[in-house]
Amino acid sequence: MSLAFTRSETGGIGAGLTVVAPLIDPQTAERIARERYGIEAGATLLPGEKDSNFRLATKEGPSFFLKVLSPGEDAGVSNMHTQALLHTARRAPSLPLPRIVPTLDGLPEFRLTVGAGDERTVRLTSFSYGRAQSGGERTAVQRREAGLLMARLQEALVDFEHPSADHETSWDMRGVLGLRPALGAFREAAQRRRVEASLERFEAVLAPRLATLPFQVVHNDFGGDNILVDPDAPDRITGLIDFGDMVRTARVFDVAIGAAYQFLAGDDPLAGALDVLSGYAAARALTPDEIALLPVAIETRMAMRVLIPEWRAERFPDRRAYITRNSAAVWHQFDRLDRMAPDEIAARIAAACQPSRS
Known part of the structure; x- marks a missing residue:
């Protein structure tokens, strides 16, 4: 053990x-x-x-x-x-x-x-039946349905309380600045600097406004491995699994996670995230402050997706391949997003969060 x-x-x-x-x-x-x-x-x-x-x-x-x-x-x-x-x-x-x-x-x-x-x-x-969304065909309809499911789940949990709801977990974005000591796990200086820049942006932009944001218990891991779809009709979501990262945190973090996990592999990775946001907006509205902070929250989750696995792989080297299996895709997404103007990213995210897009 x-x-x-x-x-x-x-x-x-x-x-x-x-x-x-x-x-x-x-x-x-x-x-x-x-x-x-x-x-x-x-x-x-x-x-x-x-x-x-x-x-x-x-x-x-x-x-x-x-x-x-x-x-x-x-x-x-x-x-x-x-x-x-x-x-x-x-x-x-x-x-x-x-x-x-x-x-x-x-x-x-x-x-x-x-x-x-x-x-x-x-x-x-x-038992939840279906194929993991990450394991096959993805569609725009499927991604919008995922956003809608997230909104409905949040609504169901909005009044849920539990003595352990505020427990500490490394995957709670509100504690991301406590992960700074893990930056030394990166073998490449450029990767360390890129993630460090994301943490600095969180500290400067999001952290000062965190206490003003809506909080509730959320799923906190709304990604393709946990979303199940009908293998014969991939637009249809059949299940959501793995509540193991659930925590009470800022609502916008849950939305950012759902968006970040739906980035596409091409030159415009943001397009897939926008589908999730438009599906979410069809059922639940974010506040103007939450919408303004979404770009930073999404980037922060991306940073966590490479930082925490790198830290863990250093401690469990025999499992490095499994632990860091998604890191290459995240670095590709960072590369593509860094080529886009921040104002363009913010404008497209804000537009997707308007209910009229659904």
Whole structure:
């Protein structure tokens, strides 16, 4: 079992990355399903960064998704994710989100003792079907639908409260300046300077206005790996998964994340982000201040997408290829955006955020 660093130890780096621990085996997953949920099913291990994730396939009925959280995740944070899913099921039952399946005792989650000092939260949900948006064809309609889904999810969560909602996580943009010590992880000076410039822009432009922005609990990882689409009708979104980065933060950060993850690979990467923003604007309006700060917020998320993986890859060199798998695409996007005039970027983003575009 290897430990990453907490915010208190490194000035902001590593919060939420916690522990890399041995995975639960499929036989244990099947026993959990049988003894705690009364479900006879075959377990298949699914990819995951820290957690043990399984698809539970029954012989004649539906499949389920079993998640055994990393022992490094605080139990309160895990419970926040569970309660958020229960809350959205009540507030917006039509949203394509996983649904909590209670234990035989009626519990929405439980704590599993794996070994000495190793306790993990276990949660069972319905299985979300579809292909990851990042794994195939992307369309403008699909991106607008993603923006619309984000707006509807935010609306469902607007009144959600939990004692752990303000927990520390490295992926919360409001703490990005605490990541500065990680800049030394870059092997190339030019990359370090480019990311440092983004952090300086955040500090000068966005940080002084942060306290005036609307805050709420948000998904905080609204990207193509977590958006599922119908493989036979790719315009249709079938699910949204992975609530593991959920946190209470500035609402505009969630929108910036959704936009940043939809950049295109060509000479105009911004076009894909504008589709998301127009879809969002069809259901929910940002304030003028939020719209004005979106370019900086989007750039900041891009910087985090290369900075945090580089820092992690330095500590887990055997996993560098996986951890930094998206970095080359982000650097390409930086290169293309840096060729565009900042006023042009801001004007196009502002125009996309007007409801009349939907």
